Amino acid sequence: MTTSSDQQDSPASHDNDLQSALRRLSDTEQAARDRLFEFLKIESISTDPAYHHHCLEAAEWCAGQLRELGFESSVRPTEGKPMVVAHWRPEDGEAKPHVLFYGHYDVQPADPLEEWDTPPFEPRIAEHPTYGEVITARGASDDKGQVMTFIEACRAYIETSGSLPVAVTVLLEGEEESASPSLLPFLAETGDELKADIALVCDTNQWDGNTPAITAFLRGLAFSEVTITGPARDLHSGLYGGPVRNPIEVLCAMLGELHGPDGRITIPGFYDGVSEPSQEQRDEWNSLGFDEAGFLAEIGLVEAAGEDRYSLLEQLWARPTVEINGIYGGYTGVGTKTVIPSQATAKISFRLVPGQDPQQVITGFHQFIDQRLPRDARAHFTGEGGASAVGFDMASPEFQAAAQALQDEWDVPPVRLGCGASIPIVESFRNALGMDALLIGFALPDDRIHAPNEKYNLKSFVKGTRSWARILSAFANSPNEKTEDNKPANDA
Known part of the structure; x- marks a missing residue:
């Protein structure tokens, strides 16, 4: 027999809630853009002590936005810049999948200021010859625009259905651009509070302006100095x-x-x-049509170095x-x-x-x-x-659900990207919290992050919000298969 509670949590119910949230996102695009512009105006440069009060302002702004949506939200002090922690839990205590969303509210310095076309903390819409309308400001892509895609998705759900399809914890830090000195101590102190079924990290790229991506591999890092x-x-x-x-x-x-x-x-x-990369991986990467010559030409080179037997x-x-x-x-x-x-x-x-x-x-x-x-x-x-390097289980229910949700929004399957750089927070989540992560971002390599005239494609922002709405709905409908004690599965 199907109860009313079963009906409320059925796939059909989730789909109805999703469609309502997507309509809400379409109807409120301008309001979402205005909120992002508010955020971008805050000069939250973490590495320069002269901007400390701006970082505090940004943390309070984020906490306030989440509190306004009904999250239990607070600004947590650390030895450096504060953390923002917020929770949305089902009111009836119903067991639902639980996600931890991570992002950062701090930004890089804007120097050299003379190379900006307009002031870096006065966001505006500009016309780009390739992408059409883009948002330009320091932090537009890294990471304020990315953070707001998730918050706006949550807003649309709560304003239409009064709830979220999954339990959500949000962790926003203010020192990502200055090596995150407070993060590990904070995770050690509050790890039990932050644990979830999976972490969502939105500080990565899509493949191109029309194709989403999930980052499936992260290279690790070692370093030495020899005299x-x-x-x-x-x-x-x-x-x-x-x-x-x-x-x-x-x-x-x-x-x-x-x-x-x-x-x-x-x-x-x-x-x-x-x-060695599997033949399936090689075939998928070869099918992307990656322009090796163009990649090198952009940085003034004509010939690839590295190992002879491998593509770029x-x-x-x-x-x-x-x-x-x-x-x-x-x-x-x-x-x-x-x-x-x-x-x-x-x-x-x-x-x-x-x-x-x-x-x-x-x-x-x-x-x-x-x-x-x-x-x-x-x-x-x-x-x-x-x-260490990190590989993710591409056969996991969460990975598969997110991939299908992205395909539903963008009408093309997401590319399973590798990332040549390292993202230390992912290893921290795995080691400190025993939790795996999904890396889904909507930036592009030419967004000029850390450089003058940083941009974020307006299409990436709009479809990023819709993508997160679909992903949250997909998680609610996906089987939640976890290893013992909520530990992440072995590396892919």
């Missing part, structure tokens, strides 16, 4: 040049051997645990790398100083893929350097650390 010491002090090159070994030459020679002629990395054990997308999404991020030693000022330096230093980073252990990679780098050290040269390592 080579030779003579006991800097020396006059005329008096000592020739018989004295130069640490800069030693360092450069070793770094020049990091890659073989075919682009493969020569560090011992570097590829241990690394799997495979290199970015599924292969590990080693990069020399900085190198210095001796005299670097204006003019000439004929010196043989005592020391030379290089900063090294490694982008990792699932199966690689950051500490093992760093240990292998130590071995690589030690094996090549000549007599009268010593190596010292410092500034080391890292985080």
Whole structure:
């Protein structure tokens, strides 16, 4: 027998509520844009102490917006910028799937100001030759516009149905653009309160202006700084040049051997645990029509480097790398100083893929350097650390439900993107809260985040709100299959 409660929570009921929410979003596009513009006017630059009060203002603004919708919302102090935490729970205590939405309210500095076409904290609609109407302002894409896509989806549901199809917790931080120093301590203190079935992170890209995406792979990161010491002090090159070994030459020679002629990395054990992309993944990525030449031309290059046997997308999404991020030693000022330096230093980073252990990679780098050290040269390592790569279970009910919801809105299936960069919050959710994440964003690589004239396509904002409404509805209708103790499934 079907009860009234069953009817209210039936797929048909969820679909009716979804259609009402989608109509509401269509009818209130201007109001949603106005709210986003309010948010964008707040100069919440987290890295500069001069803007601290603006960060507090942004946190209070976010908390107020959520409180207005009926969330239990508060601004939580930390040693740095505060966190915004908000909960929407079913009034009747009914068990529903539970999602944690994460975003950030802080932004990068706007410098150099003279390169902006209009003031960075005076948002406006501009006409773009490719995308039509775009929103321009600091934070439009990273991450205020993305945050508001989710909040507006919740608003439409609550204003039409009086509720949300799933239980929702929102966590917004104010230090993402300044390395998130307060995040891990906050998760340690409040982790039980924040735990959900899955985290939703909206700080990533779609494939192009008409195609959504779910980020399915995140490369990890390891880093080291190596200093080579030779003579006991800097020396006059005329008096000592020739018989004295130069640490800069030693360092450069070793770094020049990091890659073989075919682009493969020569560090011992570097590829241990690394799997090849599956043929299915290769076929899907090859079908995207990615313009390798255009990608390189945009940054003034004409020829791809890296491993010979792999496409550019495979290199970015599924292969590990080693990069020399900085190198210095001796005299670097204006003019000439004929010196043989005592020391030379290089900063090294490694982008990792699932199966690689950051500490093992760093240990292998130590071995690589030690094996090549000549007599009268010593190596010292410092500034080391890292985080593992993350792969997501693309067969999970949540992934499949989100993919179908995105296809329903955009009329094309989402691309399963890899991400060459790392998103530390995802690893934090997994390690600190035992919770997996879905990375669904509506930005584009050419949104000029962190640069002057940052933009966010108006279409991305509008369809982003509608996409989240569909995803929340899909989660309500999806089987909630979790591993024991709500732990995330193994990496894909």
